[in-house]
Amino acid sequence: MVSIAHKIKQKALELGYEKCGIISVEKLGGYKEKLEERIQKIPESGGFYQGQQRLVKFQEEFPWAKSVVVLAVPYCGYHIPKVVRGHIAKKYLLDTRIDENTKEYQNSTALEKYMNELGVKTATNRKFGVVGLRWAAMQAGLGLVRRNNFFYTESGSYVNIEAFLTDRDMELIDTTELPPCPQNCDRCIKACPTASLCEAYTMNPLKCVSFLTTFGGRDLTKDPLAAKLGDWIYGCDVCQDVCPMNHQKWIGNEEFPGLAELSDTLTVEHILRMDEQYYKERIQPKFFYLAPDELWKWQINALNYIDNVYEDKYRTLVLEACSSAYPKVRDMANTISQKHGLL
Ligand code: SF4
Ligand code: SF4
Structure with missing residues (x-):
């Protein structure tokens, strides 16, 4: 049986x-x-x-x-x-x-x-x-x-x-024959942009880009790690993407329901011009680490991205954000404007 x-x-x-x-x-x-x-x-x-x-x-x-x-x-x-x-x-x-x-x-x-x-x-x-x-x-x-x-x-x-x-007494252990990490490999540690992953099996979650751009989101104008976030807006895949054990593992030939349309609204331009209703209805339920009243944190992340990769095409966007209804977005946009000489 x-x-x-x-x-x-x-x-x-x-x-x-x-x-x-x-x-x-x-x-x-x-x-x-x-x-x-x-x-x-x-x-x-x-x-x-x-x-x-x-x-x-x-x-x-x-x-x-x-x-x-x-x-x-x-x-x-x-x-x-x-x-x-x-x-x-x-x-x-x-x-x-x-x-x-x-x-x-x-x-x-x-x-x-x-x-x-x-x-x-x-x-x-x-x-x-x-x-x-x-x-x-x-x-x-x-x-x-x-x-x-x-x-x-x-x-x-x-x-x-x-x-x-x-509620059942059961046990059925699966098996794996995965090799351990290669002896001298430390690619993930070296690649971590914020040094959150500081040693093997050891990370400071408070320095991780995934924390800083999601539920740890805050005033990045005062955060020394802001520049290290590079062009990440929400989360980070670096320590997985550089890993040789993930080499050629991404297949990527299937469409995820609704993702193509949604992605078009997740560019920095769209994030900075997004209205709250759209955010609450379409974005927040999927990216639930930020709350319904935290569109401003997405916008801070988008501004930080712009600051880190600045090109003149972002000028209008930054200047618009200087009049944002969110005080922290305004502050950050003003700081970026001054830094890049936009005013
Ligand atoms: S997710 Fe990014 S920031 Fe976090 S430990 Fe990995 S590489 Fe570092
Ligand atoms: S990059 Fe991958 S294989 Fe190399 S140490 Fe990190 S987790 Fe292990």
């Missing part, structure tokens, strides 16, 4: 997941230690990791949980429109976590429904994970974490990890 664990895995693979492993909740114990180790290495990151405590204490909310179904699904099959390539991180452009139009979201709900039909009780958090996802995926044998801290399967690091808590 096929076990429930095998049935779940079989269904997951049929739905298009690349990998599926199942572990007992006891296997998640080491996550707490890992988190503490990270904070010890970079003490100023303590506040940042406060939010992760929920993942350590998941049993307080789900005392019935006995095992975790962990899944990996690649997003490297999708085409990234040229206009946003290298400016908005691929993961955010291809975010399937809450986008009901995507097959990945639909597959995730279909798999959960299937488990429930088998009589298995489940819980998940599609947006931010219900347990420490990379740790769980490693324990489940789906792949490994490399020196840039990203989780890799045979598809490289361009994969999403999902996890479902279940």
Whole structure:
């Protein structure tokens, strides 16, 4: 008789997941230690990791949980429109976590429904994970974490990890034959624009471009890291893109629902001229790390991009932003105007 664990895995693979492993909740114990180790290495990151405590204490909310179904699904099959390539991180452009139009979201709900039909009780958090996802995926044998801290399967690091808590005693560990990072490789560390990734497996999340351009967004005119953000507007892919283990992993021949049209509105010109209603309806629900009232942070990021790559074609845009309704956008535009002699 096929076990429930095998049935779940079989269904997951049929739905298009690349990998599926199942572990007992006891296997998640080491996550707490890992988190503490990270904070010890970079003490100023303590506040940042406060939010992760929920993942350590998941049993307080789900005392019935006995095992975790962990899944990996690649997003490297999708085409990234040229206009946003290298400016908005691929993961955010291809975010399937809450986008009901995507097959990945639909597959995730279909798999959960299937488990429930088998009589298995489940819980998940599609947006931010219900347990420490990379740790769980490693324990489940789906792949490994490399020196840039990203989780890799045979598809490289361009994969999403999902996890479902279940009320069943089950275990079905997957296997991987991925080689470790080459002995002397430090390409990711050398390429990190802000030195956030300061050593192997060690990063200061507060210096990461992905933090600074999303939920850590702030007044970049006063931030010494602003120039290092280069032409990134939202997120950063550098430490993944330079990795030899990702070489030729991006396939990019499939259209992601709605992305081509949306991308055309994510140029610096459109961001700086965007009205709030469009932002709230079209942009914010997808790029949810910035709140509905934080269009100004996108505009700060766009101005920072312009400052870093300045060309005369941006002159009018910067001068327009000097009259923005948002004080911080105004301040930054004025600083850039003075710096580049536009006034
Ligand atoms: S995402 Fe970018 S800024 Fe963050 S650690 Fe990687 S290379 Fe550095
Ligand atoms: S760039 Fe090199 S060291 Fe960094 S994750 Fe990739 S293989 Fe490992």
